[in-house]
């Protein structure tokens with residue numbers, strides 16, 4: 001891998017040096033120059049003093065963004081990232097609800113917030129001490145793809161980039177219209193951005209999806225680094241330098257900012273100066289967030305060091321243009337959205353790069369109330385990722401999503417050849433070295449899939465988490481078997497756990513003597529002993545024996561809430577106490 005191209009900028013450099021010299025001279029030659037100057041004068045000989053001051057002034061000059069933010073107006077709604085509270089009449093309320101229905105983001109509120117607002121300082125204070133050599137940092141092109149995005153969220157993203165990115169580092173900002181049909185994104189958008197420095201717009205001539213839209217945008221750029229952002233973001237001051245600095249140090253690093261949350265309803269900017277989260281995935285190939293593991297904390301020597309992450313969320317990252325090319329950019333066989341982030345994550349790690357989160361780069365993102373458009377292509381995209389990168393571990397994925405086997409995912413020959421050509425490592429290496437904390441299912445024959453009852457025929461163990469982020473805490477129920485894996489997928493481990501391991505972290509079925517019903521709790525961590533309440537034995541006669549209570553699991557038609565569920569009862573040998581695993585219906 002060749003080193004990241006370091007562009008020399010002779011014209012800029014000369015100009016800026018000149019500027020710095022003139023300004024520096026003026027200040028230093030004033031008879032009553034400031035305290036710092038006086039201190040320097042006392043301590044250092046004249047020549048040295050001048051150089052130090054020039055250097056500092058040069059930095060201030062070099063840091064200047066493309067545009068300065070307008071003066072702070074604390075009366076403006078949402079200023080400094082505060083929550084917006086509006087008193088709306090009936091008609092305004094109706095408009096607000098409509099905007100929410102259209103975008104899954106409260107655009108009515110967004111429209112009231114300044115396109116130039118400031119966000120609160122939420123990074124680790126140590127980040128403010130980091131120094132950068134602006135003259136040798138690589139330049140970047142920011143690429144933002146959008147589809148039918150609302151005016152204010154899109155333009156706030158644009159202004160935010162222009163007002164937080166040093167002019168000397170930002171080569172251009174390219175907006176990619178992925179074939180939107182909203183009128184405000186036609187003429188009005190063109191007119192608006194024609195008045196903005198460095199902003200360009202390119203339009204797809206058919207719906208391309210995120211992957212190809214981003215590549216289309218990148219194709220007209222010239223910066224050393226490509227920085228991809230989502231189209232409803234706000235950048236924290238100083239967000240860009242850490243990303244570019246890291247890529248300058250290590251051109252094969254793909255670096256993500258910390259993604260702060262902007263509330264979809266009141267536009268409050270919610271950030272945390274503590275350790276950011278990193279990305280993982282579960283065995284349905286769904287992206288998940290995790291706290292930084294201890295091993296990674298030990299590897300880092302400062303809170304401002306990058307954090308290695310097994311996967312990325314996908315919306316926001318920076319990569320050296322050359323390295324992106326080398327890695328095979330994106331899988332252009334992927335449509336719309338979903339799955340491309342995991343594919344790229346696996347590829348980065350397996351093919352010799354690193355994927356990192358920089359704790360000093362913060363960008364806010366409006367996470368919508370729910371996905372604003374169809375994710376129907378995400379399945380095919382995930383299958384492509386599995387088929388190219390997972391080796392035999394793809395079976396673990398297919399067991400949990402049996403319908404994925406039937407999905408038409410197109411041709412992946414080219415992507416497999418790319419993997420060959422780059423001499424990429426296998427998925428076992430990735431799991432062992434990059435994501436050792438993921439639970440690795442055993443999936444022994446006859447011990448995974450639907451857990452079916454003999455007495456209550458056609459009924460299976462079933463579990464629905466209260467939400468995607470909280471797997472545990474609910475009661476396990478029985479429901480008509482559907483054969484789709486997912487929430488009816490369980491695996492019996494060699495040690496006797498009934499694992500709900502479509503999710504990460506995995507849940508385990510737990511019983512106790514008091515409630516008689518089964519609940520889902522977190523499984524033990526690797527190396528810890530198995531709690532007796534989580535230990536079951538599937539015996540020869542089909543009975544499912546619970547060690548902790550010394551009872552058998554029985555399919556009960558009506559529980560205290562009127563619904564059927566498995567329950568711990570004295571062992572009787574009845575068919576309602578007989579269970580078996582089945583992979584397919």
Ligand SMILES: [Mn+2]
Pocket residue numbers: 230231232315365366367368
């Ligand atoms: Mn988004």
